[in-house]
Amino acid sequence: MDIILDSAGFNQAVEKICSEILRDNPSLDNLAVVGMHTKGVFLSKRITEALSKRLKKPSLQFPFGTIDITLYRDDIDDLGLDIPLIKDTEIPFDLNKKNILLVDDVLFTGRTVRAALDILISFGRPKTIKLAVLIDRGNREFPIEANYVGFKYPSAKKIKVECKEIEKVDRVIVL
Amino acid sequence: MILNRKYLLGLQNLDKKELQIVLDSVRPFKSLFTRSVKKAPTLLGKTVVTLFYEPSTRTRTSFEIAAKRLSADVVNITVAASSVVKGESLIDTGKTLQAMNADYIIIRHSLSGAPDILARSLDASIINAGDGFHEHPTQGLLDLYTIYEKKKSFENLNVLLVGDILHSRVAKSNIWALTKMGAKVSVAGPPTLIPPKIETLGVEVYYDLDEAIKKADVVNILRIQLERQKENLFPSVHEYVELYQLTKARLAKAKKDILIMHPGPMNRGIEISSDAADSVNSVINEQVTNGIAVRMAVLFLLKPKAGKNEL
Numbered sequence: 001m002d003i004i005l006d007s008a009g010f011n012q013a014v015e016k017i018c019s020e021i022l023r024d025n026p027s028l029d030n031l032a033v034v035g036m037h038t039k040g041v042f043l044s045k046r047i048t049e050a051l052s053k054r055l056k057k058p059s060l061q062f063p064f065g066t067i068d069i070t071l072y073r074d075d076i077d078d079l080g081l082d083i084p085l086i087k088d089t090e091i092p093f094d095l096n097k098k099n100i101l102l103v104d105d106v107l108f109t110g111r112t113v114r115a116a117l118d119i120l121i122s123f124g125r126p127k128t129i130k131l132a133v134l135i136d137r138g139n140r141e142f143p144i145e146a147n148y149v150g151f152k153y154p155s156a157k158k159i160k161v162e163c164k165e166i167e168k169v170d171r172v173i174v175l
Numbered sequence: 176m177i178l179n180r181k182y183l184l185g186l187q188n189l190d191k192k193e194l195q196i197v198l199d200s201v202r203p204f205k206s207l208f209t210r211s212v213k214k215a216p217t218l219l220g221k222t223v224v225t226l227f228y229e230p231s232t233r234t235r236t237s238f239e240i241a242a243k244r245l246s247a248d249v250v251n252i253t254v255a256a257s258s259v260v261k262g263e264s265l266i267d268t269g270k271t272l273q274a275m276n277a278d279y280i281i282i283r284h285s286l287s288g289a290p291d292i293l294a295r296s297l298d299a300s301i302i303n304a305g306d307g308f309h310e311h312p313t314q315g316l317l318d319l320y321t322i323y324e325k326k327k328s329f330e331n332l333n334v335l336l337v338g339d340i341l342h343s344r345v346a347k348s349n350i351w352a353l354t355k356m357g358a359k360v361s362v363a364g365p366p367t368l369i370p371p372k373i374e375t376l377g378v379e380v381y382y383d384l385d386e387a388i389k390k391a392d393v394v395n396i397l398r399i400q401l402e403r404q405k406e407n408l409f410p411s412v413h414e415y416v417e418l419y420q421l422t423k424a425r426l427a428k429a430k431k432d433i434l435i436m437h438p439g440p441m442n443r444g445i446e447i448s449s450d451a452a453d454s455v456n457s458v459i460n461e462q463v464t465n466g467i468a469v470r471m472a473v474l475f476l477l478k479p480k481a482g483k484n485e486l
Contacts, residue, residue: 122212
């Protein structure tokens, strides 16, 4: 089994994302965080924890939402029975005029992000939407890029992001 | 996770696992209703036809809204305005709709089994919106979901169906689904309106509503089809009201947190009194809202490309 990022590498990637976010928006003005199910939700919690540590504000809280893209997929007819149970899409704040940080674990074709953008704008009109991903695998099929990338791994190989919450360890492996 | 089924003809065919998949899938659809844009593009480019051989406003409208919120194109056909009055057969009507590329046909018919006939003759996904005295599966599912949402579990839950069980397809779908999920189902009504041997479906029979209501966690009041009165199945509406109307006085004997349900349309003052229908225990309006979400889930969960062998 090839390990792309071990636990330390995983943390470094999260810290790299945080540095880039703070360079862009030092005061984290009007920031709201939206994680894409499933791993993007855990990852967005890591990022907000790291941001509050850096700003030395342990209680720093951002408006937080989650997105499930199942109903917005463009390949639903091809999936057959492989469609997972739909999870909750919850945006429990007014996203109008917010700076949205959209978080996912892996950026590959760009189709998932396209679906997530459609969902976000169905809730209102955010001021900006920026994308943070832990791993960028390249191989884009849509003209979509991430604003903040933890680690670049341009490859068609299937990879898996593991998180403490589910797999008991933070790491990224090749399947 | 979706259902490995092309058709929804009745809840008798669904097993517990499939019913649970439906229950677990509804909430994301319901959460769409509170967004500024209440639509998702899931069925974009698909055509949904509602083919109603019996009058209906709420079921047809509910399906129409459900399909539109999933971005499908919807065509409504009511019999009075169709070729059926010119003598076209059910199968020919279905084949014509199929030739127009209908992906889903939602049918209501006065004859039990009409949706099965369409399913055997067509490639489109068929959804039963009520057939004769047989089943009304989406009503059964929305009742099931409404109970699940409020009570969280079916274990040891006592559900009482009151009224015309004999002619009620809603009652049949409720009984199939609830007993499979582990609820204890009872029926109460005049002996002439309770089908003989209904105990074999695993339900308890009461003729005395005051007795039956004591242990109920949920009471689902069925509509008295006033046209049945001509068949002399009960002596008079007045007597029915005396013995079987759900009233505040009868509710006083029930559990404090009893859920009051009614599939609609209600005959206020006949099977249910206005103060019972509008009481804090009533979830009748929530049933209507849940109906849209449940029908969206059904449209999403059916697999239109599945083979024909899973009726």
